[in-house]
Amino acid sequence: MDIYDLDTPSLIVDLDLMERNIKEMADWCRAHNINLRPHMKPIKVPAIAHMLLEAGAKGICCQKLGEAEVMAQAGIKDILIPYPIVGKQKLERLTRLAKQCKLTVAVDSEYVAKEISKQAVKDGCTIRVIVELFMGRTGVPTPKGVLKLAKKILKMPGLSFEGIMSYPTDEKTGETVKLLKDNGIPVNMVSGRPDIYPLGSKEPLYHQIGLTEIRTGIYVLGAGKYYRFRRDKDDPRKVYYADRSALRVLCTVVSRPIPNMAIIDGGIKTFSSYAGPPYGYFVDYPKALMERMSVEHGHVDISECAEKPRIGEKVTVVPNHPGICINLHDTLIGVRKGRVETIWPILARGKVQ
């Protein structure tokens, strides 16, 4: 089936590009001797998780318990949840999940650790725990605070203290590792997210700060922080790295109401309003700019396009944020050289609980 036979809007992934993204990052991590734990938050498809593991990833990372449940059911055996698990229902789900896979969770307060400990004892299991260091979101604010919490966790039944994590990651992570080790606390796992993308510009920090693994997911469908498609700040029509973006939305031009405007059948509910304007990058019309979106319409300025798209024509658009866009769709269509090869249900879509 040709992609232009698909109804629109359809969410598609260029398999050649995605496979290149997966391979380059796996090779890079292997060459630099650090474990890779891809984040499923911007991917949500278990089949892609398996591709990542086959390429060499150590395990995966899921922001929400519901996402982790989907992945475990698909046979994934090593999952990190870097998110505080709070509340009766979630604690019960957590211990059930821990019996199905090697599960590690992050905590950042005595309250959360204690509640998990109580549930683990009640349900007869041990939960692997890491402490999150605060870098502006969740986490314990200081290395000393991490040490204090780690000592408490070591005494809590049903918990196994494994190490620490941070997001983002800087030298403070290294200080914390050192403080723990100096106090005789073994640190098996140090999970971070430094700027280590293959095309990235910074010298990697991970050796200095003792990272054992990195968490990142956006590189798979939308390439990485440093090479997801970006616009020139002086000229929004000039973009970089669009050839790294594997995720696209196939849309149809449904109206050409006035000469320099095209309306496409995707808006906020198809792309999300995150980041922009302009929204998306038009692969076939690089000079087109989606300046506005309604809930179900995209308003595209085509004044600079030499050839203008016609009503009924299908156009391919790279969304601004693939990870948020994918959460709006039920199906991801894998294409290669313009032909449909695979249709995946996005099984972890909407798993916010």
Next chain:
Amino acid sequence: MDIYDLDTPSLIVDLDLMERNIKEMADWCRAHNINLRPHMKPIKVPAIAHMLLEAGAKGICCQKLGEAEVMAQAGIKDILIPYPIVGKQKLERLTRLAKQCKLTVAVDSEYVAKEISKQAVKDGCTIRVIVELFMGRTGVPTPKGVLKLAKKILKMPGLSFEGIMSYPTDEKTGETVKLLKDNGIPVNMVSGRPDIYPLGSKEPLYHQIGLTEIRTGIYVLGAGKYYRFRRDKDDPRKVYYADRSALRVLCTVVSRPIPNMAIIDGGIKTFSSYAGPPYGYFVDYPKALMERMSVEHGHVDISECAEKPRIGEKVTVVPNHPGICINLHDTLIGVRKGRVETIWPILARGKVQ
């Protein structure tokens, strides 16, 4: 079941508030002798569509064909799709749908009208058509252009010309109605969206411009344009009309990393990033401000709250845009006086095709 026994994030609707919103608008339209056609785009639950019809609505409105299919399957018999239907798959779906209900579609180009005509002839049915007037999005730019297209439609087999629509709506709609009638073209339906909310400030235009019906949906869950909760432009902590907002998200405080910050378990994938910051209104903590969101975290400034929410505590948040928020969730939980009364699947969620 008490709402605080729900897992989080959960999307809930206060049934007393929603019923008041539904009744006030229906009463107002009845008193002012204009038909009401609620828009399902920000509602998506067929059971609520039935409540609206029972309150007196003439029919419903669906932005996408997929949404209309869900509603027709739920037994709704009068549906307007104010959106250009383009492409082979959609044309086939359109004629199938027209055999199940009284279906009207808007067109704004000869191309779209011709394609629908061809499909209708092929499938042996007649499609009711209205022409959309351009007011900045889709539509025909001038009243004369509408007349020209209407004349062509009158000659196309398989189509029945019914009238016009606009969005938004102003005096140009009235001019167009007059021009059509002066040219002997019967206009049965004039669908608009003037500012006629019960608590609205403007003098209604609909009598002057000959509207037969109004399309609006946001009033049901989030109240109307003029009384959806709004912030004071000088003081973001001061809000208006929050007591009209029936839709809420129940969240849990999962972290209190530093004294004046609370992290809740809902972010962009729970609320959407549309409109803000700040994001949402905290019913129990009116002085709290959600200044930032990550994909799955809400970052809340609680510096001005006299009492501060604790880790593990559940909080109720009115989303900034109920219609975009509802599209992120699979289930809507109807509550009355703090107790769960109904659980509805959001059947039209994600129907962007």
